[in-house]
Amino acid sequence: MVDVITYDVVQVTILSLYVSGSATILGALIGVPLGAAIGLKEFGGKGLLKTITYTMYGFPPVISGLFIYYVFSRAGPLGDFGILFTPTAMILAQTLLVIPLVAGVTISSVSEVDRNIKNTVLSLGASDRQATFTVIKEAWVGVITAVMIGFGRAIAEVGAAYMVGGNIEGKTRVLTTAIMLETRMGHFEYAIGLGVVLLIVACGVFLFMRWLQERELL
Amino acid sequence: MVAREGTTVNEILRTEGLTKEYGKKVAVSDVSISVNEGDVIGIMGPSGSGKSTFFRLINMLEPPTKGTVVLDGKEISTSDSDVHMTRRKMALVLQKPAAMNRSVFNNIAFGLQLRGIEDEEVERRVTDYLGRLGLAESKERNARSLSGGEMQRMCFARSVIVEPKLILLDEFTANLDPQNISILENAVRDFVKRGDAAAMIITHNPFQAKRLCDRSVLMMDGEFIEQGETSKIFSSPSDERTKAFVSGEMVF
Numbered sequence: 304m305v306d307v308i309t310y311d312v313v314q315v316t317i318l319s320l321y322v323s324g325s326a327t328i329l330g331a332l333i334g335v336p337l338g339a340a341i342g343l344k345e346f347g348g349k350g351l352l353k354t355i356t357y358t359m360y361g362f363p364p365v366i367s368g369l370f371i372y373y374v375f376s377r378a379g380p381l382g383d384f385g386i387l388f389t390p391t392a393m394i395l396a397q398t399l400l401v402i403p404l405v406a407g408v409t410i411s412s413v414s415e416v417d418r419n420i421k422n423t424v425l426s427l428g429a430s431d432r433q434a435t436f437t438v439i440k441e442a443w444v445g446v447i448t449a450v451m452i453g454f455g456r457a458i459a460e461v462g463a464a465y466m467v468g469g470n471i472e473g474k475t476r477v478l479t480t481a482i483m484l485e486t487r488m489g490h491f492e493y494a495i496g497l498g499v500v501l502l503i504v505a506c507g508v509f510l511f512m513r514w515l516q517e518r519e520l521l
Numbered sequence: 522m523v524a525r526e527g528t529t530v531n532e533i534l535r536t537e538g539l540t541k542e543y544g545k546k547v548a549v550s551d552v553s554i555s556v557n558e559g560d561v562i563g564i565m566g567p568s569g570s571g572k573s574t575f576f577r578l579i580n581m582l583e584p585p586t587k588g589t590v591v592l593d594g595k596e597i598s599t600s601d602s603d604v605h606m607t608r609r610k611m612a613l614v615l616q617k618p619a620a621m622n623r624s625v626f627n628n629i630a631f632g633l634q635l636r637g638i639e640d641e642e643v644e645r646r647v648t649d650y651l652g653r654l655g656l657a658e659s660k661e662r663n664a665r666s667l668s669g670g671e672m673q674r675m676c677f678a679r680s681v682i683v684e685p686k687l688i689l690l691d692e693f694t695a696n697l698d699p700q701n702i703s704i705l706e707n708a709v710r711d712f713v714k715r716g717d718a719a720a721m722i723i724t725h726n727p728f729q730a731k732r733l734c735d736r737s738v739l740m741m742d743g744e745f746i747e748q749g750e751t752s753k754i755f756s757s758p759s760d761e762r763t764k765a766f767v768s769g770e771m772v773f
């Protein structure tokens with residue numbers, strides 16, 4: 304039975320981790336500062352921006368895929384990059400999904416840090432940037448949670464990965480798209496087997512992060 | 522304070538017509554004061570009269586609606602790009618003590634580290650303050666686990682240790698027992714003894730004002746309705762509202 308799967312499951316798993324891991328890191332690099340800025344600064348339209356961020360939690364992966372597909376398609380504005388149907392395109396599409404989640408959870412965590420902490424830090428002579436950094440540190444557990452939720456969304460989604468990746472064997476096939484393929488071909492055992500791998504990978508990453516956190520390495 | 526023969530007393534802080542409105546609410550209204558080196562000034566007044574807001578304006582944590590703050594001879598503004606450098610000349614102990622999620626040592630060291638002071642010097646000064654304020658044994662504890670009194674002493678140490686020109690203390694001994702109060706009051710006396718610094722103290726306790734402050738002001742509905750020698754405010758108030766406030770506050 305095993306010979307039905309002709310592609311390398313290990314490689315597919317590694318690609319999943321690479322694509323979703325990169326999307327999470329990119330999304331965190333953008334989403335954490337964005338969320339901190341929205342959460343800590345006072346400006347007109349702040350409430351609206353928060354609402355938009357929270358609404359984007361529900362942003363459908365297919366729409367993100369469609370957007371990246373359009374932008375990087377041959378006729379699209381960035382078509383010359385030729386990254387459609389490569390892991391890079393998948394990373395970008397997933398990054399779009401990760402950003403609002405990370406930003407949103409960061410907004411809530413920094414808002415929960417006592418407003419007095421920021422004033423205390425400022426009154427001790429910190430610059431605005433140093434104060435923001437200190438508040439992010441105070442909200443650290445929440446920020447890490449935000450990043451983990453972001454990773455959870457990226458590794459689990461299939462729509463964006465399929466649209467801009469194309470599920471090309473040996474090139475852009477990841478766990479979720481492979482499961483879809485096997486199911487469609489009626490190979491339920493393999494689909495379930497891959498599903499178990501996906502579950503182990505996703506939960507394993509979460510467990511590892513928890514482990515780091517408990518040892519205060521994160 | 523009276524200038525000694527042959528010396529001039531330098532002005533540390535001056536506010537002119539300082540005003541803060543929150544929508545229709547006028548929290549601070551046209552407030553002017555001058556603070557010299559060596560001064561310890563008491564700010565009293567009922568709850569909601571604008572005392573804490575006044576301190577936040579001085580410390581440039583919020584922009585005033587109107588008016589100016591002159592610190593060490595220079596007019597300052599929240600929109601200055603180097604406002605945090607100006608702020609380093611003052612220290613504000615907030616009404617609600619807030620601890621960063623780190624050790625007592627690292628909380629107290631924070632301001633010194635921001636100023637790029639070397640580790641050995643930081644260690645030396647923090648240890649000195651820990652001892653002075655009876656916190657030596659709590660050095661390694663997470664600051665969030667401190668008791669109320671320990672927390673207030675830590676917050677005080679954390680602000681004073683940077684040796685500001687002006688310290689703003691917002692009800693810094695509220696809820697404390699007499700022993701803690703006297704530790705902190707003595708620390709304020711030590712602080713101004715340096716000679717080139719000043720303190721402003723918000724307090725609801727007229728006896729504390731009498732003990733510590735040469736001059737006091739009485740704030741009501743955002744205005745300074747009385748300003749002068751602390752004892753005079755209590756013995757011969759000029760404003761009717763002061764009389765009512767003073768008689769109320771003095772009854773225990």
Ligand SMILES: Nc1ncnc2c1ncn2[C@@H]1O[C@H](COP(=O)(O)OP(=O)(O)OP(=O)(O)O)[C@@H](O)[C@H]1O
Pocket residue numbers: 543546547548566567568569570571572573574575616
């Ligand atoms: N950010 C704000 N937005 C709206 N109103 C505010 C704000 N900060 C303070 N106020 C209002 O301004 C007034 C003065 O408040 P402030 O905290 O300065 O009083 P206070 O004299 O320190 O009182 P207390 O003795 O109770 O500490 C109050 O009516 C308060 O509700």
Ligand SMILES: [Mg+2]
Pocket residue numbers: 572573574616691
């Ligand atoms: Mg107050």
